[in-house]
Amino acid sequence: MPTYIRLTDYKSSDEKEQEFFNPENRYEAKQEDFSKIPSSPITYWISDNIFQKFQKIDKLHTIATPRAGMITGNNENFVKLWFETQIDKIGFNFTNREDAKTSGFKWFPYQKGGSARKWYGNNEYIVIWEDDGYLLKNTTDSKGKVPAHAFNEEYIYKANANWSAVSSLFTARVTKNGSLFDAGGSAAFPKNELHLYQLASFLNSKIANYLLGAINPTINYQAWNIGNLPLLINSVYKEEIETLTQQNIDISKEEWDSRETSWDFTQNEILRIKNEELKIENCKLEDAYNKYCEYWREKFFTLHKNEEELNRLFIDIYELQDELTPEVELKDITILKNEAKIEDGELVFQADEIIKQFISYGVGVMFGRYSLDSDGLLIANMGQDIPTSTTFEIDDDNIIPVLEDEYFDDDIASRFVEFVKVAFGDEHLKENVAFIEKSLGVSLRKYFVKGFYEDHIKRYKKRPIYWMVSSPKKGFMALMYMHRYQSDVFATVQNGYLREYIAKLEASELNYQREADDTSNSNVQRNRATKQVQKITKTLDEVIKFDREVLTSFAQNRVEIDLDDGVKVNYCRLKDILFPISGLCK
Numbered sequence: 001m002p003t004y005i006r007l008t009d010y011k012s013s014d015e016k017e018q019e020f021f022n023p024e025n026r027y028e029a030k031q032e033d034f035s036k037i038p039s040s041p042i043t044y045w046i047s048d049n050i051f052q053k054f055q056k057i058d059k060l061h062t063i064a065t066p067r068a069g070m071i072t073g074n075n076e077n078f079v080k081l082w083f084e085t086q087i088d089k090i091g092f093n094f095t096n097r098e099d100a101k102t103s104g105f106k107w108f109p110y111q112k113g114g115s116a117r118k119w120y121g122n123n124e125y126i127v128i129w130e131d132d133g134y135l136l137k138n139t140t141d142s143k144g145k146v147p148a149h150a151f152n153e154e155y156i157y158k159a160n161a162n163w164s165a166v167s168s169l170f171t172a173r174v175t176k177n178g179s180l181f182d183a184g185g186s187a188a189f190p191k192n193e194l195h196l197y198q199l200a201s202f203l204n205s206k207i208a209n210y211l212l213g214a215i216n217p218t219i220n221y222q223a224w225n226i227g228n229l230p231l232l233i234n235s236v237y238k239e240e241i242e243t244l245t246q247q248n249i250d251i252s253k254e255e256w257d258s259r260e261t262s263w264d265f266t267q268n269e270i271l272r273i274k275n276e277e278l279k280i281e282n283c284k285l286e287d288a289y290n291k292y293c294e295y296w297r298e299k300f301f302t303l304h305k306n307e308e309e310l311n312r313l314f315i316d317i318y319e320l321q322d323e324l325t326p327e328v329e330l331k332d333i334t335i336l337k338n339e340a341k342i343e344d345g346e347l348v349f350q351a352d353e354i355i356k357q358f359i360s361y362g363v364g365v366m367f368g369r370y371s372l373d374s375d376g377l378l379i380a381n382m383g384q385d386i387p388t389s390t391t392f393e394i395d396d397d398n399i400i401p402v403l404e405d406e407y408f409d410d411d412i413a414s415r416f417v418e419f420v421k422v423a424f425g426d427e428h429l430k431e432n433v434a435f436i437e438k439s440l441g442v443s444l445r446k447y448f449v450k451g452f453y454e455d456h457i458k459r460y461k462k463r464p465i466y467w468m469v470s471s472p473k474k475g476f477m478a479l480m481y482m483h484r485y486q487s488d489v490f491a492t493v494q495n496g497y498l499r500e501y502i503a504k505l506e507a508s509e510l511n512y513q514r515e516a517d518d519t520s521n522s523n524v525q526r527n528r529a530t531k532q533v534q535k536i537t538k539t540l541d542e543v544i545k546f547d548r549e550v551l552t553s554f555a556q557n558r559v560e561i562d563l564d565d566g567v568k569v570n571y572c573r574l575k576d577i578l579f580p581i582s583g584l585c586k
Helices: 013-019 048-056 097-103 130-138 193-203 206-215 223-227 238-257 269-278 285-318 351-367 412-424 429-440 444-450 452-459 489-517 523-556 563-573
Strands: 003-005 026-028 064-067 079-081 107-111 125-128 160-163 172-175 187-190 340-343 346-349 466-470 477-481
Touching (some): 048 206, 064 223, 079 563, 097 130, 125 130, 172 238, 187 193, 193 238, 206 223, 238 285, 269 351, 269 412, 285 351, 285 429, 351 412, 351 429, 351 452, 351 477, 412 429, 429 444, 444 452, 452 466, 477 489
Antiparallel strands (some): 064 187, 160 172, 160 187, 466 477
């Protein structure tokens, strides 16, 4: 019987050399056993018990049909992140092609895989599928061929368990209906929808990952790999499996929807905790944060306990008690990846990220994307009327200055403090602002000038919905909301803000110059004033040049945008006047 030495778990050549003689790395296997596994991989390290599972248990494809999704041939044109376009052009929750075709919607949800995530999530993209995909099916390339293919139309909008084709950790998510799917977001469609939860929980179990290692030792998971897994539909544990799976989906969906980048987002989680859990009108923000941590810690460990219980059930079903244990490492729980870290076996929440999400929501309320008076999106289509009777007043001209000093009463730092006051009451306002700044590690004004927009770009995957008018050296900056864009916005920036800012800078420069020239002042005062004069002079030189050489042209030559083109195309039309985003406009 051939002997095999397994050294793939060791990284360096020195480790491999050292472990070569370790008897625990030696295996004996019959070559004829390899043919018991689909594609006959040389899986010498697995047991006879596993070989028997592949030989005797029905394959997954007999219970659910695995399919790779479509290839559009040009994702740049046909696929967008959902928030790039207008919400009223997206068709959600359709269950069949005919209804979707006659609906008139242009865009539809599109599963594209994404990061390792179990149970629910990675719902980020949309694809053009107006008129049942007419555009995709008829757009030709330079050779006259249609590059889009593999539509698998009979499966779109149907319930499925889907996964990322490439991932370091194989994970599956449940989609009940409404989506098309991409080659990178392949899916298995149960022939009986009653089997959906057992299918998904099996794919998320240690059993599936263990068996996948026998079929495919790579991180590339093709539909046929999944289809050849041995799948037992168990009636004894059916109710328990379905209950645990539903809980896991509910927790994962709630966590996914707690961020504004979900299309089912309702309100910021800090505010939800304050309104629904604490139920205190004048509330300390720190109390809401602490309750947030308590609430989500419980959800995290409930999910962890459920996943281990599902592993135990599947280990019993497959009779693999001698080979696997049900334990799940905390790092493999796939919620709260942005909001918390695992450190020394503990779940540690990241106050800065949680507060940054709260700040981002506050900016959305300023622009009218969200409202303290209602859940979900308020303004998310171009040309919408701006409500005038909201609890927190929506910015009237869609321009919010972002400056190092308070030259405007309605600049972003000032408006955000007012937002905190309205949302949490004025009794603890100073304390609440202090907690925010402590969490950020900088003052609010400094964060808005130095960090907010970079965070926004990252949060929205280099497809920002708030656009920053910016002079080259950031001496002048102002935010506007893409979905409220009007072609005269730059004339408003110039006449209503930049030139007034220049006038205020000149007045401030004159005052500091007088202070520097006044011999009755101390040397410390005069030196400080001189430095301020120098700083303001540099800023004035920059922003005056920006006004004359850049902004005037955009103010006079109005640029129209089309949200269906996506952020990249539209942002790059205005790249000379907007904050530069690395790699976006090549």
